[in-house]
Amino acid sequence: MDMLQLPDSKLVSMYMKGNEACLGVLINRHQAKIYNYIIVRIRDEDLANDVFQDAFLKIIQTLKKGKYNEEGKFLPWVLRIAHNLVIDHFRRLKRMPTISPTAEFDIFDVIKDESPSVESSLIWDQIEGDLKKLIDFLPDEQREVLKLRHYSRMSFKEIAEQTDVSINTALGRMRYALINLRKLIEQHNIVLTQ
Template sequence: MNYEDDSLLISSYQDGNEDALQTLIEKYKGRIYSFIYSKVLDRDVTEDIFQDTFVKVILTLKGGKYNDEGKFLPWVMRIAHNLTIDYFRLNKRFNVIHESSNYSEDYNIFDYIGVMDECSETKIIKDQIDCDLKKLVKQLPDDQREVLELRIFKDLSFKEIAEETDVSINTALGRMRYALINLRKVIENNNIILTVD
C-alpha cells in the first residue's frame, strides 16, 4: 500500500474533492470492517461503528486537525478501536472468548479494563459538547437534522433510522453525509474550533 497516495487523496479531499475520501474508504474498507467485526461479531453493529469511524474522519479532516505523517490507516484503525470500546462500554457487555473460538492476537483484555470508568470532568466536557452540538444541529434542514439526532443523540443504527423515518438505508446514509457537510459549513461560519481525538 502506498502511503504517499493516501497523503495526496487526503489533500485532495481537504481541497473539496469528495471522491477522494470515497477512494480512501474503498481502499481500506475491508481491513477496517474486518477488524471491527472481529470484536463485535455483529454485522449491523459493525456497519454502524464503521460509519461512525468515518464520521470522525470527516470531521477531523474537514476541521484541519489531521496531521499527516503517512499513517492514515493506523489512525483510522485507532478511531475504530476506540469506538468499538465505546460500544462495549455503552452496552455494558464484553466479548467472551471460548476455547473453541479462533483467538485473535488483536484481542487484548487490557483494552477493556477500566473502560467503565469515566471521570466527572470528562462527563462535564462531553455534556457541554453535546449541548453546543445540539444548538448547531438546529440550523440544519429538517430531514438532515432528524437523521443526525437519531444517530448521535438516540444512538439508533442506520437500519433503525431508515425504519423510523420511512426511507431506505441509503437515503438515511445520504442524509447523514449531507448533514455532516452542512454542519461543517455551520461550524466554519461560526468560527468554531472542534478537537476530535
C-alpha cells in the first residue's frame, strides 16, 4: 500500500490505530503550509519552531486519546490549533511588554554588563605578558621588590622584612623599578593600554 496516495482522513484513522508512519506522511504533506502560517505571523524563527512543535504535540495527544472527529478536515483543524497557539503567544507578549532600544534610549545604557569581554581579556593577557617580559630586564633587587608588591600584594613593611632591608630602601628600589620600566616601555615603543 502506497501511503503517499492515501487521503488525510485514512492516514489519521490509521495513525489513531497505532500506525506511527502515517504521522510522518501527514507532516511531510502539510508541514510547509503549517510552518509558513506560523512564521508569517510570528516572524521569529525560534518561536515559530516552538509553536510548530507545540501544535503537533497537541495534535498527537488529541489523536492518540481518540478525541479527533473532524473527518476529512485535517489541515484546517491543524491550522486552527496553530492559530490558537499564535494568539496565545501574542497574549503572553502583551502581558510581558518588552523594551526595544530607540535613538534616545537604550536599556543597556542603564543596565551594563561589567564583566570583561573575551576581546578585552585577550588584550589584557597580552599586556600582562609584555609587562612580565620587561620586568625581567630590571636589576634583581628592583625586580624582586616589584614582584613582591604587585604579584604577592605585600606591604613595603613586609617586603622590607622579607628582603632584609629598611623600608626606605624597599621604597627606593620600587621607585627605580618603575622609572626603569617607563624607560624600557619608551625604548621598545610598547603600548600598555587597552
